[in-house]
Amino acid sequence: MADIFVSYSRKDKDFAHVLHDALENSQQKTWVDWKDILPTSEWWHEIERAIEGADTFIFVISPDSIVSEYCGKEIEHADRLNKRILPIVRRDVMGSEGDIHPALSRHQWIFFRESDDFDIAFQRLIEALAIDIAHIHAHTRLLVRAIEWNDKGRKDGFLLRGEDLQDGEIWLEKGAVKDPQPTELQGTYIKISREIEDASDRAAAILREAVEKAAVRTKIGSAILAGTILLAIGASVWATKLVKDASDDIKIADIRLKSLDAKEDFRGEQVFDALVKAVSAGQKLKDLDPTIWKKDKANTQMLVTANLSRFVYGVQEKNRFAHSSRVSSVAFSPDGKTIATRSGDNSVKLWALEGKELQSFKAVKNVVFSPDGKTIATSGDNTVKLWNLEGKELQSFKADSADEIAFSPDGKTIASSSWDSTVKLWNLEGKELQTFKAHSANVSSVAFSPDGKTIATGSLDRQGFCRCRNIRMKVLILGAGGQVGSALQALAPGRAMLTALDRTGLNLGDVDAIAPLIRQLEPSLIINAAGYTAVDKAESEPDLAQRINGEAPGTLARAAAEIGARFIHISTDFVFDGTGHMPYA
Numbered sequence: 001m002a003d004i005f006v007s008y009s010r011k012d013k014d015f016a017h018v019l020h021d022a023l024e025n026s027q028q029k030t031w032v033d034w035k036d037i038l039p040t041s042e043w044w045h046e047i048e049r050a051i052e053g054a055d056t057f058i059f060v061i062s063p064d065s066i067v068s069e070y071c072g073k074e075i076e077h078a079d080r081l082n083k084r085i086l087p088i089v090r091r092d093v094m095g096s097e098g099d100i101h102p103a104l105s106r107h108q109w110i111f112f113r114e115s116d117d118f119d120i121a122f123q124r125l126i127e128a129l130a131i132d133i134a135h136i137h138a139h140t141r142l143l144v145r146a147i148e149w150n151d152k153g154r155k156d157g158f159l160l161r162g163e164d165l166q167d168g169e170i171w172l173e174k175g176a177v178k179d180p181q182p183t184e185l186q187g188t189y190i191k192i193s194r195e196i197e198d199a200s201d202r203a204a205a206i207l208r209e210a211v212e213k214a215a216v217r218t219k220i221g222s223a224i225l226a227g228t229i230l231l232a233i234g235a236s237v238w239a240t241k242l243v244k245d246a247s248d249d250i251k252i253a254d255i256r257l258k259s260l261d262a263k264e265d266f267r268g269e270q271v272f273d274a275l276v277k278a279v280s281a282g283q284k285l286k287d288l289d290p291t292i293w294k295k296d297k298a299n300t301q302m303l304v305t306a307n308l309s310r311f312v313y314g315v316q317e318k319n320r321f322a323h324s325s326r327v328s329s330v331a332f333s334p335d336g337k338t339i340a341t342r343s344g345d346n347s348v349k350l351w352a353l354e355g356k357e358l359q360s361f362k363a364v365k366n367v368v369f370s371p372d373g374k375t376i377a378t379s380g381d382n383t384v385k386l387w388n389l390e391g392k393e394l395q396s397f398k399a400d401s402a403d404e405i406a407f408s409p410d411g412k413t414i415a416s417s418s419w420d421s422t423v424k425l426w427n428l429e430g431k432e433l434q435t436f437k438a439h440s441a442n443v444s445s446v447a448f449s450p451d452g453k454t455i456a457t458g459s460l461d462r463q464g465f466c467r468c469r470n471i472r473m474k475v476l477i478l479g480a481g482g483q484v485g486s487a488l489q490a491l492a493p494g495r496a497m498l499t500a501l502d503r504t505g506l507n508l509g510d511v512d513a514i515a516p517l518i519r520q521l522e523p524s525l526i527i528n529a530a531g532y533t534a535v536d537k538a539e540s541e542p543d544l545a546q547r548i549n550g551e552a553p554g555t556l557a558r559a560a561a562e563i564g565a566r567f568i569h570i571s572t573d574f575v576f577d578g579t580g581h582m583p584y585a
Contacts, residue, residue, distance in 0.1 A: 002029045002030055002031035002050065002053065002054050003028050003029045003030065003054065003055050003056065003129075004023060004028055004029070004030045004031065004054055004055065004056045004057075004058055004129070005030075005031045005032075005050055005051050005054035005056070005057050005058065005074075005078070006019065006020065006030060006031070006032045006058045006060065007057065007058065007059045007060065007065070007071050007074040007075060007078075008032075008059075008060035008062075008065060008071070008090075009060070009062055009064035009065035009068050009071060010064075011062070011064045012060050012062050012064070012065065012090050012091070013034075015060065015090050015112070016032055016060060018118075019058075019060070019088075019112070020032050022122055026126060028126075028129065031050045031053075031054060033047060033050075042380075044073075047074065047077075048077055051074065051077050051078050051081070051083065052081060052140075052143060052144055052147055053140065053144055054083070054140065055084065055133075055136045055137060055139075055140045056083070056084045056085075056086055056129060056136065057074075057075070057078035057083045057084065057085045057086070058085075058086050058087075058088060058125075059071070059074075059075055059085060059086070059087045059088070059104060060088055060090050060112075061087055061088065061089045061090065061091075061093060061100075061104065061109065062089075062090045062091040062093070063091060063093055063094070064091075066093055066100050066101070066104075069441050069442075072101065075101045075103055075104065076101070078103070079101070079102075079103035080183075081143060081183055082139070082180040082181055082182065082183045083180060084136055084139075084179070084180050085103055085104070085106075085107055086107065086110065086125065086128055086129070087104045087107055087108075087109045087110070088109065088110045088111070088112050088121075088125065089109050089110070089111045089112060089113060090112050090113065091113065092113065110124050110125055110128070132178065135171070135174075135175065135178050136180075138167075138168075138171045138175075139171075139175070139180060139182070139186075142168055142171065142182075142186050142189070142190070143183065143185075143186060145158070145160070145189070146183075146185045146186050146188075146189035147185070149189055150185060150189075151326050152326075153270075154192075154270055155270075156196055159189070159192065159193040159196055159197075160189070160190065160193040160197075161193070161197060162197075165190070165193050165194060165197055168189075168190045168193065169190060169194065172186070172187060172190050192267075195264055195267060196264055199260055199261065199263075199264040202260060251284070251288060251292065252288075252292065252300055254284070255281050255284050255285050255288075255300055255304065256300045256303065258277050258278075258280055258281040258284070259277075259278065259281045259300065259303045259304050260303075261277055262274045262275075262277035262278040262281065263303075265277060278304070278308050279308070281304050282304050282305075282308055285300070285301060285304050326343065327341050327342065327343050328342055328343065328366075329341070329342035329366045329367050330342075330367075331367055331368050331369050332369070333369050333373040334369060334371055334372065334373040335373055337352070337353065338350055338351065338352065338353075338358065338373075338389075339351045339353070340367045340368075340369065340376060341367070342366060342367040342378065346362055346380075347360055347361070347362060348360070348361055348362075348367050348376070348378060348387075350376075350389065350391075358389075359389065359390060359391045360391065361387060361391035361393075366378065366379045366380070366403070366404055366405055368405055368406060368407060369407075370407050370411045371407055371409055371410070371411040372411055374388065374389065375387065375388060375394065375411075376388075376389070377405050377407065377414055378405075379399070379402040379403065379404070379405045379416060380402070382398060382399060382400050382402065383396055383397065383398055383399060383402070384396070384397055384399045384402055384405060384414060384416060384426065384430070386428065395428065395429065395430060396430070397426065397429075397430025398430075399416050399418075399424065399426070400418070400420070402416040402417075402418060402424075403416070403417045403418060403419060403442070403443065403444065404416070404417040404443075404444065404445050404446050405417075405446070406446050406447050406448055407448070408448050408452045409448060409450060409451070409452040410452055410564065412427065412428065412522060413425055413426065413427060413433065413452075414426045414427075414428070415446045415448065415455055416446070417442075417443035417444060417445060417446040417457060418442070418443055419442040419443075420442070421437060421439050421441060421442060421443060421459075422435055422436065422437055422443065423435070423436055423443055423446055423455060423457055427522070433474075433497070434497065439457065439459035441459050442459065443457050443458070443459050444458050444459060445457065445458035446458075473496050473497065473524045473525060474496075474497045474499070474521070474522065474523045474524045474525070475492060475496045475497065475498050475499070475523060475524065475525045475527065476499045476500075476501070476518075476521055476523035476525070476526045476527070477489060477492075477498065477499070477500045477501070477527050477529060478501055478506060478508070478526070478527070478528045478529060478530045478556075479502065479503075479528065479529035479530030479531065480500035480501055480502045480505075480529075481502035481503065482502075482529060482530065484529040484570055485500065485502070485529040485530070488527060488529060499521060499523065503530070508530055508547070508548045508552035509544050509547050509548055509552075511547055511551050511552055511555050514552060514555045514556060514559060515555060515558070515559040515562070518556070518559035518560065518562075518563065518565075519559070519562070519563060522563055522565075523563075523565055524565055524566065525565060525566045525567075525568070526556060526559075526560050526565055526566070526567045526568070527568045527570065528552075528553060528556055528567070528568070528569045528570065529570045530548070530552075531548060531549055531571060531572070532544065532545040532548040532549050533572070549571075553569045553571075556569070557569075
């Protein structure tokens, strides 16, 4: 971990280098992000960890940094963690006070402008860094441990114990009047650590007492049993009973220990774990001879029953699936029978609802099911990948900065949001169909409307709003070389994705070639302006005229219906006069 995290605008990079070198020379370990790369979730996770592990957050104030989206996210994260924040001014901010984050306004600024003496300013910075350094170190140490405990599912193994816990409680009490103050997470972490420590001590005392009692009874019983074998059958029975009673005490103590442990889990909001332990204790109690638990003076039966009654209604979880790292993406299959989870360990796992792991394969980021539930799409490492349910990679295509992904309702299109503020549409072969600028900041979420005609996007814009975009219609015009086809192209709106083909692109005389091309292009609208118009020549080529003017429109109509596209056929009244009352095809 570094002592200091420096947040700066790229336009102040030269100054940041000078500051970094000066701090390092003063034995202040400093973390600065020098990477000029497109931001990704992994990159931001690294930034978060660096801020969390630093004692002090230095913000380099300039007209560019106070309006920078990423500098804003960094100061927001530091402020949320109650980090000690030291603002230093590199370039004066004129007329932009409304853009300055409140966390910067709450602290005294140190001026490092070109007109200021660097050595004097730096000495003030070093003095500020030295103030109450023990409190700052403890704040960072406990924050890092509390975050790790929280990220690991609040498992008891990550709680404070012994002297660490005592030191943490003293720090928490004194820290209430210091700057920075403890966070809510730190307070919860220390409080639950104390509750579990006390519960463990009580449980250990119960078990120790039971074992000691059992040992005494066993010794007495064994001695009497050995010494009176030849004297009296009654004495041996009594001795055997003492040994059995000792064994019964240990069983009761074990059940009581599990019940108390379950109770502490419930108080620590680990309700599912609490229920599992309570059920285990209940099963063990059920397996005991009733004469054993009826003579239990501590009334362990009442404790077990009370736990079960309370936990059953308090638990909303039905099951739990485990990764080795935190889970960042979850999706249900359309039939509701399978769950896909993606974790920070770069794996995707498929689970049955009963908790059985069905499949596991490598993937970097988000995971979604196709509408038919037969395919999974994942994003990350600037790629989108398609997988079958057996974990076999079906397709992989480059999608720079791809973040969130979504399938269209028909399963034929994938939308990917991006950190470059755009949304891209792809077909399943990885061909980019459309790109549009969605927001002024990175796009963090994307979703299709139920009819597949509109996309909603969410962003980290300062306003934090969602925008809906109509998807550009894919229009196919046939007969593009003729007068009608040329006129239609001129009339097409700019938002349409237009494909115009003349007879070299699609010869309607080759009827068998029509459907495969339509399936490949997947247009939303087909306009057929092509036809066999040489009336006199048609008498010598009747078969060709019939294929182009008769069979081809019918084939086009059927191909359009197959992909859900609309079909418009333009014809002279010599072929279709428009007076019929029945479909032509």
